[in-house]
Amino acid sequence: MTDDATAVRAFWEQLDLPGLFDAHVHFLPPNVQRAVWAVFDSAGPKIGREWPIRYRGTHEERVEQLRSFGVRRFPTLPYAHKPGVAAYLNGWARGFADDVPESLWSATFYPEPEAVEYVAELVDDGVEIFKVHVQVGEFDLDDPVLDPVWGLLAESSTPVVIHAGSGPVGNAFTGPDPLRRVLARHPRLVAIIAHMGAPECAEFLALAETHERVYLDTTMVFTDFFYPYPPNLLPRLVDLQRRVLLGSDFPTIPYPYAHQLEGLARLDLGDDWLRAVCWGNGARLFGVP
Numbered sequence: 001m002t003d004d005a006t007a008v009r010a011f012w013e014q015l016d017l018p019g020l021f022d023a024h025v026h027f028l029p030p031n032v033q034r035a036v037w038a039v040f041d042s043a044g045p046k047i048g049r050e051w052p053i054r055y056r057g058t059h060e061e062r063v064e065q066l067r068s069f070g071v072r073r074f075p076t077l078p079y080a081h082k083p084g085v086a087a088y089l090n091g092w093a094r095g096f097a098d099d100v101p102e103s104l105w106s107a108t109f110y111p112e113p114e115a116v117e118y119v120a121e122l123v124d125d126g127v128e129i130f131k132v133h134v135q136v137g138e139f140d141l142d143d144p145v146l147d148p149v150w151g152l153l154a155e156s157s158t159p160v161v162i163h164a165g166s167g168p169v170g171n172a173f174t175g176p177d178p179l180r181r182v183l184a185r186h187p188r189l190v191a192i193i194a195h196m197g198a199p200e201c202a203e204f205l206a207l208a209e210t211h212e213r214v215y216l217d218t219t220m221v222f223t224d225f226f227y228p229y230p231p232n233l234l235p236r237l238v239d240l241q242r243r244v245l246l247g248s249d250f251p252t253i254p255y256p257y258a259h260q261l262e263g264l265a266r267l268d269l270g271d272d273w274l275r276a277v278c279w280g281n282g283a284r285l286f287g288v289p
């Protein structure tokens, strides 16, 4: 077993968990994955800094790495950066979910007229989670064309991971206001706010506190690589214990997987909090026994 795997397993074994539920993992079609990694490698304008990716294997190798870590459930979170590509990404993700039993069947959408049809079809067929990325896709979450899509997701209780925070580099579409407007219209939406909404952590935490189906994922937060989390918010994360989900951003991370877990442990919010975040909450939300 690799050192990375030994460190990860020690973390959850010590908490007496059956493994980890990681709510924020990416698998993309190989050609798209290469293009995304090239953007990170060049520290392009949406990245803004050096970002040496640690886990660069083939997708088969990366599935094996997650298994060796004891990550028992994970999504694949495709995201569309422009119109017309969601269907292709969704087709690939569907095949991946068929092949890899631990993965949550994932999909994406983009503000385009056909979105409501392909989302409705996926929901009918049993898709488990969606992802949208406002920082990369540069669109308004409250674009009117998406209104029926949010309605469908809320009605079917299908979770959607939303990268709406302005990290790592903000644009005109990021920040809490568009999501706040979506939630005002669709208060039953099961929204998982990626990266806890960093750097607008306080505003997104307040959205979770006022909407009982809004979750925060920990992706990259509390690591040495990321924005420092405001310490005055930590007591409120304890109160929100049932709606914080472990996320890692594997494989596109510049440090060993275990560093995310160390970041959570050193908050000192208690073993029950860690158990809820790293397993219980994800298992409950996605119906894992």
Ligand SMILES: [Zn+2]
Binding pocket: 024, 026, 249
């Ligand atoms: Zn991500």
